[in-house]
Amino acid sequence: RLIVESLLGLNLDVDKLSLKPCLPADWTEFKIHYRYRETFYHITIRNENSDAAVxxxxxxxxxxxxxxITLVDDLQDHKVEITMRPKEYSNNK
Incomplete structure (x- = not known):
């Protein structure tokens, strides 16, 4: 759990989930299925660089x-997509 939380920068605060991934450069895509009560969030992270930010x-x-992400327990499957790009791109956006 510690490794997953630190790699994904996963932080749950009541019903809000934030992700600030810190992935190795060779991990170009990562998927996780996160369950909040009876609802699933299918999260895909696309990483374009080792020094990347969301x-x-x-x-x-x-x-x-x-x-x-504001989490709701509506018994529906939800799709989360995160794109990470080099920090200099994110800062100029």
């Missing part, structure tokens, strides 16, 4: 402006 996070196709 530049885009979507939940069910809608961009999340603060890179957090």
């Amino acid at each position: 530049c885009c996070m979507t939940l069910d196709g809608e961009e999340q402006s603060d890179n957090t």
Whole structure:
């Protein structure tokens, strides 16, 4: 659990999940299935560089402006996509 939480930068605060991944350069894509009560969140992280930061996070196709997901227990499957790009790209965005 510690390794997964530190690699993904996973932080749960009541019903809000934030992810700040810190993945090795050779991990170009990573998938995790996160269960919140009876609801599953299928998370895909695409990593373009070892010195990368989150530049885009979507939940069910809608961009999340603060890179957090408000978790709901609605018994539906949800799709989360995170794109990471080099930090200099993210800072200039």
